[in-house]
Amino acid sequence: MYRLVLSGYYGFKNSGDEAVLKSILTALEEAADAAGVRVEPIVLSGDPEWTSRQYGIEAVPRMKLAEVRRALKGSDGLISGGGSLLQDATGMGSIPYYLGIMEMARWCGKPTFVFAQGIGPVNRAMFKPFIARAFKRAQYVSVRDEESAALLRGYGVPASRVAVVPDPVMGLPPGGLGADEMGGADVVDTLPVVGVSVRFWRSDRADLDRAAAALEALAAHGVRARLRFLPFHRGADEDSSRYVMERLARTGAYSERELELAPAHDDPQQMLREVGRCALLIGMRLHSLIYAANREVPLLGISYDPKIDQFLQRLGEKAIGTTESLDAQATAERAAALLRDPEAWKSEKMSSIKRLKEEAAKPAQQIIAFIRK
Numbered sequence: 204m205y206r207l208v209l210s211g212y213y214g215f216k217n218s219g220d221e222a223v224l225k226s227i228l229t230a231l232e233e234a235a236d237a238a239g240v241r242v243e244p245i246v247l248s249g250d251p252e253w254t255s256r257q258y259g260i261e262a263v264p265r266m267k268l269a270e271v272r273r274a275l276k277g278s279d280g281l282i283s284g285g286g287s288l289l290q291d292a293t294g295m296g297s298i299p300y301y302l303g304i305m306e307m308a309r310w311c312g313k314p315t316f317v318f319a320q321g322i323g324p325v326n327r328a329m330f331k332p333f334i335a336r337a338f339k340r341a342q343y344v345s346v347r348d349e350e351s352a353a354l355l356r357g358y359g360v361p362a363s364r365v366a367v368v369p370d371p372v373m374g375l376p377p378g379g380l381g382a383d384e385m386g387g388a389d390v391v392d393t394l395p396v397v398g399v400s401v402r403f404w405r406s407d408r409a410d411l412d413r414a415a416a417a418l419e420a421l422a423a424h425g426v427r428a429r430l431r432f433l434p435f436h437r438g439a440d441e442d443s444s445r446y447v448m449e450r451l452a453r454t455g456a457y458s459e460r461e462l463e464l465a466p467a468h469d470d471p472q473q474m475l476r477e478v479g480r481c482a483l484l485i486g487m488r489l490h491s492l493i494y495a496a497n498r499e500v501p502l503l504g505i506s507y508d509p510k511i512d513q514f515l516q517r518l519g520e521k522a523i524g525t526t527e528s529l530d531a532q533a534t535a536e537r538a539a540a541l542l543r544d545p546e547a548w549k550s551e552k553m554s555s556i557k558r559l560k561e562e563a564a565k566p567a568q569q570i571i572a573f574i575r576k
Contacts, residue, residue, distance in 0.1 A: 205574050206243045206278040207231070208271075208313075210304045211286055214248030214262070218435040219372075219490030221257075222471035223285045226371035227318060228258060230567035238571050245274045247304070257469060272307060279574050281308035284318035285347065285371050287510065289334055291327050298330045305337045314342040316570045319371050319563075321510050322351035335359045342573055345566045348513040366565070370514065372493045373556075374563030377479060378472035394429045394461070395482035395542055397421075398500070400491030401443045402436065404507045408446065410526035414487075414505065415447045417524075419456040420535035426542055429461045433477055435488045437467040483541050485534075487526070489514060496556055501541040501548040505529060518555050 209227065212220045228244055235242040243261070248254040251262035263270045275281060281304065288301045305315045317338060325331060335358040338344050345366040346352050352365045399418070404410050418430060432448060434440035441464065448462045468474045478484060478491065479498035486492045487505045495502040496518060504515050506522035515522055523534050541548055 204241045204243055205235075205280075205571075206245060207570075207574070208274050208278045208281045208308070209244055209246045210265075210281060210283045210301060211247075211288060212249075213246055214250040214254045214265070216250075216253070216437050216467075216469060218437075218468065218471055218474050219488060220286055221469070222372045222375060222475070222490055222494070223370070225258070225471045226373075226375040226563070227282065227285065227567070228260070229376065230371060230374055230564055231571070233564065234567040234571040237568075238575060240571065240575060242571070245278060247271060247274075268307070271304065272311065275308050275311045275313055278311075278313055280314040280316060280342075280570075281305065282316045282318050282570065283341075284320040284345075287321040287323075289320060289322050289330075290324055291330065292324050295327075298325070298334070302333055302337050305341070309340060314573065315340070316566075316573070317341050317344040317346070318566050318570070319345050319347045319368050320351065321347050321370075321513075322354045324509075325354070331358045339364065343566070343569050345569075348510070348517070350509060350513050366569075368565055369517065369559040369563045370489075370493050371563055371566070372471075372490055373497055373559045375471065375475060375497060377475050377498065378470075394427055396431050396480055397428045397538070397542070398478055398481035398484040398486070398491070398495070399430055399432045399444070399447070400435055400440070400484070400486035400488045401432070401447055402440055402487050402507075403443045404487070404526045410487075410505075410507070410529070411443060411446050412450070413524070413526075413529040413531065414485075415450040416531040417529060417534035417538075418447070418451060418485075419454055420531040421538050422456040424535050424539045426535075426539045427461075428482070428542065429463065430457060431463045431465055431477070431481065433465050433474065433486075433491060434467040435474070435491055440488070441467055482545060483538060485523075485538065487511075496552070496559070499549050499553070499556060501545050503534065503538060503541070517559065518552055 246262040247265035248262040254262035432444035478494040484495035484502045503523040507526040
């Protein structure tokens with residue numbers, strides 16, 4: 204039995220981050236089974252009671268450092284990640300917190316492992332040497348894209364110490380939930396389902412207006428579809444989805460029956476299955492696109508952050524537009540083409556998707572191999 208502490212943005216009911224956690228837990232369990240050992244995870248969570256109920260594992264409050272230290276001292280190591288933990292775009296606190304947890308693990312004499320993180324943006328130069336020191340001291344480092352690896356090399360981390368792997372969610376299985384457990388649309392409806400993932404980004408909502416215009420243009424192309432909006436962040440994504448849905452309803456581009464808001468599922472595998480029911484996914488959220496690739500669903504990405512472009516590049520794709528510029532007609536034409544012939548897209552991308560799924564398992568395998576020694 205090996206006890207491993209997991210540090211990330213967990214317990215906040217953000218579907219993407221919860222999917223990362225679920226994916227890491229699943230990958231660790233599979234790697235441990237293959238090695239003939241057992242792993243007992245302890246998650247540092249913003250809501251430990253919810254996390255324990257959701258995953259059936261031990262969780263401790265991420266901000267109660269005495270309890271975090273106790274968990275680390277009783278463990279066999281710390282896994283930091285995945286997700287975009289080391290960035291200062293959302294504030295000054297993230298980088299010191301996550302590096303501090305790694306340093307605390309070292310104070311406790313425990314090995315540290317970096318699991319498929321996305322690095323950056325790091326706008327404040329003062330953070331860069333601290334990131335380099337933490338990653339040089341880690342027993343294993345993996346990042347989810349080449350751009351993150353390049354940043355680390357620029358900070359002084361040797362290239363030989365950094366593995367580039369896919370986002371762990373590429374390896375998440377859909378689980379065994381039946382369609383009747385998911386709620387929402389009638390799965391036998393003859394209209395194709397177009398999944399739509401939007402989020403608030405621009406304060407003037409111009410990005411959401413452009414997304415709505417592209418969906419209007421799709422209807423004008425004579426392609427009838429049911430738009431199913433998928434909230435990956437409870438509350439905020441539900442509100443941004445309603446904003447777009449209300450505009451589409453006002454213009455009459457879609458009937459009330461053709462506009463749906465899916466539940467904000469707590470279980471990431473339920474949302475994964477939601478995406479799997481779609482004929483096409485148009486997404487702003489990174490993990491909406493990763494879910495689509497996981498389920499072999501044709502996708503169109505709208506970029507608000509380089510991490511979107513980096514993931515799409517690994518599939519041999521480019522964003523259809525950005526939050527600053529989105530051509531409604533070009534988006535509608537590409538969406539219509541994918542709906543007419545989804546198999547062509549799948550055939551073209553299948554080898555890339557298969558490779559990403561296989562590579563997503565490697566960090567867990569490396570970590571299990573290390574702790575067994």
